[in-house]
Amino acid sequence: xxxxxxxxxxxxxxxxxxxxxxxxxxxxxxxxxxxxxxxxxxxxxxxxxxxxxxxxxxxxxxxxxxxxxxxxxxxxxxxxxxxxxxxxxxxxxxxxxxxxxxxxxxxxxxxxxxxxxxxxxxxxxxxxxxxxxxxxxxxxxxxxxxxxxxxxxxxxxxxxxxxxxxxxxxxxxxxxxxxxxxxxxxxxxxxxxxxxxxxxxxxxxxxxxxxxxxxxxxxxxxxxxxxxxxxxxxxxxxxxxxxxxxxxxxxxxxxxx
Amino acid sequence: xxxxxxxxxxxxxxxxxxxxxxxxxxxxxxxxxxxxxxxxxxxxxxxxxxxxxxxxxxxxxxxxxxxxxxxxxxxxxxxxxxxxxxxxxxxxxxxxxxxxxxxxxxxxxxxxxxxxxxxxxxxxxxxxxxxxxxxxxxxxxxxxxxxxxxxxxxxxxxxxxxxxxxxxxxxxxxxxxxxxxxxxxxxxxxxxxxxxxxxx
Numbered sequence: 261x262x263x264x265x266x267x268x269x270x271x272x273x274x275x276x277x278x279x280x281x282x283x284x285x286x287x288x289x290x291x292x293x294x295x296x297x298x299x300x301x302x303x304x305x306x307x308x309x310x311x312x313x314x315x316x317x318x319x320x321x322x323x324x325x326x327x328x329x330x331x332x333x334x335x336x337x338x339x340x341x342x343x344x345x346x347x348x349x350x351x352x353x354x355x356x357x358x359x360x361x362x363x364x365x366x367x368x369x370x371x372x373x374x375x376x377x378x379x380x381x382x383x384x385x386x387x388x389x390x391x392x393x394x395x396x397x398x399x400x401x402x403x404x405x406x407x408x409x410x411x412x413x414x415x416x417x418x419x420x421x422x423x424x425x426x427x428x429x430x431x432x433x434x435x436x437x438x439x440x441x442x443x444x445x446x447x448x449x450x451x452x453x454x455x456x457x458x459x460x461x462x463x464x465x466x467x468x469x470x471x472x473x474x475x476x477x478x479x480x481x482x483x484x485x486x487x488x489x490x491x492x493x494x495x496x497x498x499x500x501x502x503x504x505x506x507x508x509x510x511x512x513x514x515x516x517x
Numbered sequence: 518x519x520x521x522x523x524x525x526x527x528x529x530x531x532x533x534x535x536x537x538x539x540x541x542x543x544x545x546x547x548x549x550x551x552x553x554x555x556x557x558x559x560x561x562x563x564x565x566x567x568x569x570x571x572x573x574x575x576x577x578x579x580x581x582x583x584x585x586x587x588x589x590x591x592x593x594x595x596x597x598x599x600x601x602x603x604x605x606x607x608x609x610x611x612x613x614x615x616x617x618x619x620x621x622x623x624x625x626x627x628x629x630x631x632x633x634x635x636x637x638x639x640x641x642x643x644x645x646x647x648x649x650x651x652x653x654x655x656x657x658x659x660x661x662x663x664x665x666x667x668x669x670x671x672x673x674x675x676x677x678x679x680x681x682x683x684x685x686x687x688x689x690x691x692x693x694x695x696x697x698x699x700x701x702x703x704x705x706x707x708x709x710x711x712x713x714x715x716x717x
Binding site for chain 2: 369
């Protein structure tokens with residue numbers, strides 16, 4: 261029953277956010293949106309530089325070593341694994357850990373301390389003022405952060421590859437641009453936006469619906485929001501990969517008889 | 518001035534509360550306990566009743582109101598109350614101007630002028646006061662910020678809920694001037710002080 265209530269709540273929240281999207285231009289909502297973008301995207305950016313570079317380096321080093329790769333394989337690994345999959349996923353993890361926890365705790369605190377009730381008495385819709393700017397801000401920031409992580413990870417991988425295989429940095433970069441298609445970019449942008457939406461919606465919903473109105477509810481809310489956000493991100497990743505690469509481009513994937 | 522701003526009744530096994538507040542008057546109410554007080558303030562602010570309650574606001578029965586009418590009625594009521602507290606992640610200016618910025622009325626320069634005038638009248642330095650977040654404000658200052666936020670909406674009925682709670686004698690004298698400040702802006706407005714009976 262609880263799971264059904266959460267799914268229904270999540271769908272309701274998503275519909276409400278979509279309905280109040282035009283209100284994002286209102287001054288306090290837009291301000292809140294910008295704050296969210298700054299907190300989720302800009303302040304997280306410096307923290308991921310080293311991690312993103314290391315990610316690309318480690319993946320390329322391990323794969324090269326295992327597969328005894330050439331230039332083509334090295335670039336394909338960078339594109340398929342780092343750009344399409346690991347980049348958005350790594351950004352989503354950073355967003356969940358930094359922003360998801362903050363948003364769910366902040367909202368739960370507001371709910372427990374009666375601030376959400378005060379907003380309602382002032383005639384301010386909670387979806388307009390609290391949920392919409394957070395969801396929109398986190399979506400946009402996740403996409404931007406994802407692009408940033410992908411760029412750094414690919415750059416890290418390209419920088420390391422010449423030390424492992426016999427190919428220059430220029431050669432690898434040239435091959436990368438040859439193999440890169442706009443689909444790679446759209447695929448990761450859409451996926452990142454979906455990740456951001458799932459994380460934001462999940463954290464907002466749990467923040468606004470704590471199990472009780474005591475201080476003890478706050479850590480429970482954060483734990484639940486983070487674990488469910490992670491599950492949602494992994495689920496979207498799996499479904500997205502299957503739909504895009506399984507059906508859209510190659511037809512329904514079937515096991516060989 | 519004729520008629521009632523509030524007619525409220527609540528019957529529970531423990532006690533019965535009957536309240537009539539004439540329009541334009543200043544009324545002091547002492548209710549039996551916190552629960553009774555919270556129920557009255559909540560009913561008035563929501564323009565909605567629970568089981569065992571009856572409420573008429575400005576002559577309109579809360580039970581028979583459509584959603585739109587209820588919303589309009591709620592805009593005519595303001596409260597300086599712990600129930601309508603400040604947002605802790607916004608500074609005093611953002612708290613004061615939030616409803617106006619959200620609803621788009623009155624214009625923000627007007628709100629800024631009102632805040633400046635009221636704070637100056639209360640001997641506070643507006644720039645310093647408005648830049649602080651609620652956790653950096655004292656109890657009286659928080660009530661002042663909440664009061665200014667309500668003044669911006671120019672309600673016809675102002676409820677002061679446990680106004681003197683947590684204030685020193687000197688601060689109580691300051692808080693007593695809220696009524697005059699409200700009257701200066703809403704000469705025909707109704708003022709309701711709500712508190713609980715002191716048990717001696």
